[in-house]
Amino acid sequence: MGSVEVLKNIFWVGAVDWNIRHFHGFTYSTHRGTTYNAYLIVDKKTALVDSVYAPFAGEMIEKIMEIVDPSEIDYVVANHVETDHSGAISEVLKLTPKAKLVGTARCRDGLQKHYFGDWDFQVVKTGDRIDLGKRSLSFLEAPMLHWPDSMFTYIEEDALLLPNDAFGQHLATSKRFDDEVDEEVLMEEAAKYYANILWPFSKLVVKKIEEVQKLGLKINIIAPSHGIIWRNNPMKIVESYLKWAKGESEAKVLVVYDTMWGSTEKMARSIVEGISSQGLEAILLRLPFSDRGDIIKELLGARGVIVGSSTINNSVIPTLSPLLEEFEGLKPVNKVAAAFGSYGWGGGAVKTIEETFEKAGMKIVAPALTLKWVPDRNELQRCVEFGREFAEKVVET
Numbered sequence: 420m421g422s423v424e425v426l427k428n429i430f431w432v433g434a435v436d437w438n439i440r441h442f443h444g445f446t447y448s449t450h451r452g453t454t455y456n457a458y459l460i461v462d463k464k465t466a467l468v469d470s471v472y473a474p475f476a477g478e479m480i481e482k483i484m485e486i487v488d489p490s491e492i493d494y495v496v497a498n499h500v501e502t503d504h505s506g507a508i509s510e511v512l513k514l515t516p517k518a519k520l521v522g523t524a525r526c527r528d529g530l531q532k533h534y535f536g537d538w539d540f541q542v543v544k545t546g547d548r549i550d551l552g553k554r555s556l557s558f559l560e561a562p563m564l565h566w567p568d569s570m571f572t573y574i575e576e577d578a579l580l581l582p583n584d585a586f587g588q589h590l591a592t593s594k595r596f597d598d599e600v601d602e603e604v605l606m607e608e609a610a611k612y613y614a615n616i617l618w619p620f621s622k623l624v625v626k627k628i629e630e631v632q633k634l635g636l637k638i639n640i641i642a643p644s645h646g647i648i649w650r651n652n653p654m655k656i657v658e659s660y661l662k663w664a665k666g667e668s669e670a671k672v673l674v675v676y677d678t679m680w681g682s683t684e685k686m687a688r689s690i691v692e693g694i695s696s697q698g699l700e701a702i703l704l705r706l707p708f709s710d711r712g713d714i715i716k717e718l719l720g721a722r723g724v725i726v727g728s729s730t731i732n733n734s735v736i737p738t739l740s741p742l743l744e745e746f747e748g749l750k751p752v753n754k755v756a757a758a759f760g761s762y763g764w765g766g767g768a769v770k771t772i773e774e775t776f777e778k779a780g781m782k783i784v785a786p787a788l789t790l791k792w793v794p795d796r797n798e799l800q801r802c803v804e805f806g807r808e809f810a811e812k813v814v815e816t
């Protein structure tokens with residue numbers, strides 16, 4: 420697959436990683452692969468914005484060579500230190516003797532600590548501008564979106580925003596633009612990406628979007644560094660980010676659980692029955708069958724979450740622990756929660772779950788439902804009631 424012209428003389432020269440199924444080590448599943456997007460702007464001066472993960476350096480350089488001799492590149496902009504966008508920089512810089520490497524001061528320090536290179540670095544900060552000829556590059560620091568070093572590059576002449584990780588999606592496709600792919604798939608991957616990568620920085624997301632609005636930056640195209648380019652409706656993803664960051668979600672309920680001998684599962688199914696009897700959608704996912712990254716995505720869209728586990732050694736089944744830890748790290752806002760589970764003697768699982776909810780800032784709206792051993796018919800009816808009452812709380816919230 421060759422380069423793709425995004426606008427006249429602005430080329431996508433990135434790489435599609437069709438096979439990657441785990442990102443950030445094994446912390447995030449990428450069922451649909453990903454792309455590393457780099458952009459070449461050819462003008463009186465030529466700039467490369469971002470690069471790709473190191474194994475794809477050759478692919479990117481080939482694409483650049485179809486368009487210009489790399490030795491003509493004047494600027495290599497590093498919006499972000501992380502390896503998926505900077506891995507090929509060392510290779511590129513070998514071919515670009517006159518190029519300055521451009522990024523924030525933290526980016527300079529971070530690249531030095533990753534690659535130990537002695538490069539000609541130009542530090543930029545918010546408001547700085549580099550003229551290329553017909554076009555110019557402006558910079559907007561965006562700390563923690565995704566790392567402290569992150570920044571956005573903006574091309575005013577085209578109202579084109581190159582925000583690196585922000586607004587991205589892990590989606591490998593031969594298509595490059597939002598109007599060319601299935602919208603549902605696209606938004607699903609965008610939501611999963613937000614939930615798993617940007618959720619803890621939601622306050623900064625809102626602030627950054629408001630800053631962009633205040634600066635009056637016109638935006639016609641958003642070209643992130645993963646996935647497709649938003650050219651048809653760039654505001655769709657901006658509005659979705661605002662919604663997710665503010666914790667706006669649908670009145671539906673995510674029920675996550677694990678079980679050893681099936682009692683907690685019986686409870687879970689009856690709880691789901693109670694929720695749906697109120698007309699609310701319930702999503703029932705069992706660990707370890709469901710993937711943690713997918714569960715986190717479902718959590719983003721659901722106002723209510725119910726977690727169930729039977730008790731093992733006074734606590735939860737360990738398959739649930741990584742998810743509970745992630746709740747604490749993500750601190751999802753505006754979520755109502757409750758716990759349930761079967762136990763044999765002293766119990767303890769629901770206490771662990773409720774402690775997690777508290778640490779994560781999730782509001783417990785119902786006392787935990789615990790049942791001894793195998794639930795009988797009456798007890799299952801109590802589970803249905805539990806689900807029904809929880810659904811009412813979700814609607815009220």
Ligand SMILES: Cc1cc2nc3c(=O)[nH]c(=O)nc-3n(C[C@H](O)[C@H](O)[C@H](O)COP(=O)(O)O)c2cc1C
Binds near residue numbers: 678680763
């Ligand atoms: C390995 C193991 C450890 C357990 N540890 C505890 C415990 O510490 N406290 C307790 O109340 N029940 C304990 N139980 C009992 C289970 O919680 C009980 O069998 C429960 O009904 C299982 O529900 P499930 O079928 O949903 O897994 C343990 C059971 C197993 C198999």
Ligand SMILES: [Fe+2]
Binds near residue numbers: 499501565566584
């Ligand atoms: Fe990143």
Ligand SMILES: [Fe+2]
Binds near residue numbers: 501503504584644645
């Ligand atoms: Fe990234």
